Amino acid sequence: MAGESIAGLVKDLTAQLSAIASEFGARADRLAYGDTGDETHDRPNRDEAAAAPDARELAKQLLAQRMARFDHFPAELFHEPAWDMLLALFVAHEERRTLNVKALVGTAHTPVTTSQRWIDHLHKLKLVDRVIDPHDRRRMEVSLSDTGQTAVRAYLRRLGAA
Template identity: 50%
Template sequence: MHNDSVVGLMKELTAKLLAVTEEFDGRLAALAEPVAAAEDGTLSPAALIGRAHAIMAERRMRRQHLPAELFHEPAWDMLLALFVAHDNPQPMNIKALVAMADAPVTTSQRWIEHLYKLRLIDRVIDPADRRRVEISLSAVGKDAICNYLQAIAKS
């Protein structure tokens, strides 16, 4: 009985967190000003981040209309989250990144390891707390996401 109540509470908290995230993304999208592309069709870094935010919001919105189990791409969710957070002075730790992936912890951790092996992300152990690992988008990962977002903006 105790385990069922904990699971129920976790599901309730997850649903509330998702609702807050969706509301935040909606407000952020409403505040974003349209950014014109340069003559060659490329978008500014701010416009790329805005596009990444929009993709993240669209991905979450799908879950309101279709079964969530259809959309398990934790690696993509993590890459988008890291791209958006790239210039943020606060580093992303594994716990925060796992929360962005909307996948089980073990699945997310396997994807983090895989993304690291592909050199798309960097991992740094926090010198103040060696149990804490900070994750960031690598230069290779940032270039790949930028190139992808530029390509879809031109299409």
């Protein structure tokens, strides 16, 4: 009997959370596209939005595709560590994770010094932010800046992500 009441509570809670998520989604749409009542707005319809891949998933797919190239071709053909790092940082941001320099360097498939130079360059271009890890001052955390986040998201949108 207790199991049934818990199951009922979970069902009710799930329905309530779904309604809340739907409302927040509608509000986000209104904020993103402006709620002018003008039907000529360039707003995707619900079916188009549902069919478009999530930006985070698209970024993860791009990273996986880039990794797959190494199974078939020499690594020397593919030197774009900055792009690999930007995609990894975007995914980390979307998953609410942080990456330190060591973890980020691992995504670039280049020597540490080369990756660090690219991190410096991305920072100069204001695409990434660097902060000292508050728990271990020897480590540096790297994240996409607002500019970097906007640029990567716009690119993924152009590829068809929501």
